[in-house]
Amino acid sequence: xxxxxxxxxxxxxxxETVLRIEDRATGLIGFIxxxxxxxxxxxxxxxxxxxxxxxxxxxxxxxxxxxxxxxxAAAGLPLGGGKAVIMGDPAKLKTPELxxxxxxxxxxxxxxxxTAEDMGMTPDDMxxxxxxxxxxxxxxxxxxxxxxxxxxxxxxxFQSIQTTAHHRFGTADLAGRVVAVQGLGxxxxxxxxxxxxxxxxxxxxxxxxxxxxxxxDAFEAVAADPLGILSVEADIxxxxxxxxxxxxxxxxxxxxxxxxxxxxNQLASDKDGEALHKRGILYAPDYVANxxxxxxxxxxxxxIEDRASFVDQKLAALDDTLNRIFQRxxxxxCSPNDVATEIVDEVVTSKAA
Ligand code: NAD
Numbered sequence: 263x264x265x266x267x268x269x270x271x272x273x274x275x276x277x278e279t280v281l282r283i284e285d286r287a288t289g290l291i292g293f294i295x296x297x298x299x300x301x302x303x304x305x306x307x308x309x310x311x312x313x314x315x316x317x318x319x320x321x322x323x324x325x326x327x328x329x330x331x332x333x334x335a336a337a338g339l340p341l342g343g344g345k346a347v348i349m350g351d352p353a354k355l356k357t358p359e360l361x362x363x364x365x366x367x368x369x370x371x372x373x374x375x376x377t378a379e380d381m382g383m384t385p386d387d388m389x390x391x392x393x394x395x396x397x398x399x400x401x402x403x404x405x406x407x408x409x410x411x412x413x414x415x416x417x418x419x420f421q422s423i424q425t426t427a428h429h430r431f432g433t434a435d436l437a438g439r440v441v442a443v444q445g446l447g448x449x450x451x452x453x454x455x456x457x458x459x460x461x462x463x464x465x466x467x468x469x470x471x472x473x474x475x476x477x478x479d480a481f482e483a484v485a486a487d488p489l490g491i492l493s494v495e496a497d498i499x500x501x502x503x504x505x506x507x508x509x510x511x512x513x514x515x516x517x518x519x520x521x522x523x524x525x526x527n528q529l530a531s532d533k534d535g536e537a538l539h540k541r542g543i544l545y546a547p548d549y550v551a552n553x554x555x556x557x558x559x560x561x562x563x564x565x566i567e568d569r570a571s572f573v574d575q576k577l578a579a580l581d582d583t584l585n586r587i588f589q590r591x592x593x594x595x596c597s598p599n600d601v602a603t604e605i606v607d608e609v610v611t612s613k614a615a
Contacts, residue, residue: 267367274324278304279374282316283367288360292348293319294367295327296375300613303373304344305399305556305563306330307380308364308391312351323347329527329549330556335606337553338579339560344375352382358390365394373397378559399562408562411555414573416452418554419524421581422546423457423498426522429588430544431497437461442486442496442518445503446473449524449552453502454481467491468503498522501548506530508545513537522546535599539591547602550584 265287272280272293279296296304306327313319323345331343348364350356368377368391378400379388385402392398401407423441424434431439439462443450446468454464454477464483467490468474477483486494492507493515501507505527513534521528521543528548529535538545557576566572587605591598 264363264366267363269367269370272320274320277324277327279371280320280324281367281370283364285360285363288357288363289350289355290348290360290363291316291319291350292346292364292367293323294346294371294375295323295344296371297324297327297343297345298331298610299342299374300610301331301335301342302340303376303397303563304330304342305334305339305376305378305559306343306345307378307400308346308348308383309380310348310350310352310356310382313347313349316349319347319349325527331610332603332606333549333553333556334560335609336547336550336580336583336602337557337560337576338583339556339564339576341376341556341560341563345380346375346377348382356382356387361387361390362394365391365398368395368397371397376563399559401562406562406565408558408569410448411558412448413452414558414577415449415524415552415555416456418557418577418580419449419453419500419502419522419551420456420460421577422551422584423500423522424460425581425584425588426498426520426544426546429585429592430520435460438463439498440465440496441498441500442491442494443467443477443483443500443502444488444491444507444523445501445525446470446477447502450500450502451477453500453524454483457500458482465491465494465496493517501525501528508534508538510534510537513541513543516541516543518543520544520546522551523548524552526552529599532599532603535597538599539597544588545598546584547587547599550580550587550602553580 327345428434458481500523509530
């Protein structure tokens with residue numbers, strides 16, 4: 263017999279529903295935020311990390327769920343924005359019982375929120391959630407299982423880099439272009455392979471020396487110090503590690519003509535988008551450039567039979583969106599980040615009306 267979950271509503275203007283979930287038996291304290299279902303069921307991953315406070319966890323889930331509305335809409339997906347967080351160190355607190363309790367909380371939303379893997383979660387954890395809920399994607403097995411999203415994420419970033427180059431340098435040809443890549447994990451490594459294949463010259467870094475050594479070997483890349491990558495001279499910077507790397511301190515030091523990468527939430531704040539624009543640095547909004555991952559996950563949620571065609575079509579549409587963002591930003595002489603927000607707001611509002 264499962265212990266009863268304690269589920270309460272959190273007041274969050276601007277969000278459709280925010281739930282606080284507590285299960286004394288497993289030590290679970292978590293939140294699910296449904297920002298918008300205007301375009302379809304809210305979709306966004308489940309993150310587990312040791313937050314300093316419940317307020318910090320709520321702030322994160324609200325910010326991330328709103329971000330998912332933007333990302334899903336920019337990708338032209340019939341999905342809304344949602345996200346979930348569980349408080350605590352996954353290594354210490356994550357148990358199958360805790361995950362199952364969380365899955366039961368997801369069920370209370372009756373399909374208005376679909377979860378998937380995010381920080382602190384693995385495909386095995388998704389399989390445990392799936393024992394209790396059908397509203398889970400990112401599974402390793404099953405007819406519609408979408409598997410590791412990173413190769414498709416990297417494809418989306420690569421095409422976005424080409425489009426960014428086209429708008430910034432007048433050609434999408436990357437042969438001879440210098441691209442600085444921060445982070446050589448799942449996304450960064452795939453991206454480096456494609457860039458190398460296209461003839462780009464790579465400057466790479468990671469906090470893991472072995473990953474740098476591998477990239478230097480495989481892609482004739484030049485190694486940079488993790489602290490120095492944001493001030494190397496290059497044509498394009500591709501942040502593929504952590505968030506908030508574009509902030510007043512780093513923007514002042516950048517020696518690139520454009521930024522286009524896969525990391526989520528690259529701008530510390532929207533003002534940093536304007537600061538990049540003022541410096542003449544063309545910024546490809548991260549949630550547009552990295553939406554390949556959610557396109558991949560969407561094939562599972564939407565039970566798409568012909569996955570390859572769906573991915574091709576959505577990546578092409580994503581590229582159109584990025585072109586439209588850059589064109590409007592050029593016409594208005596403003597930050598592409600502001601235009602991206604505006605375009606997505608138009609899509610969501612027109613569907614919600
Ligand atoms: P990952 O954990 O596989 O790789 C991240 C890499 O960055 C690791 O090699 C890590 O050592 C390195 N790193 C961490 N901090 C660093 C620092 N300060 N300087 C340099 N390197 C650092 O993660 P990933 O799946 O490759 O994702 C990378 C980024 O892209 C994340 O921001 C993630 O949220 C975002 N993203 C990923 C996907 C996807 O499909 N995996 C989709 C959308 C967005």
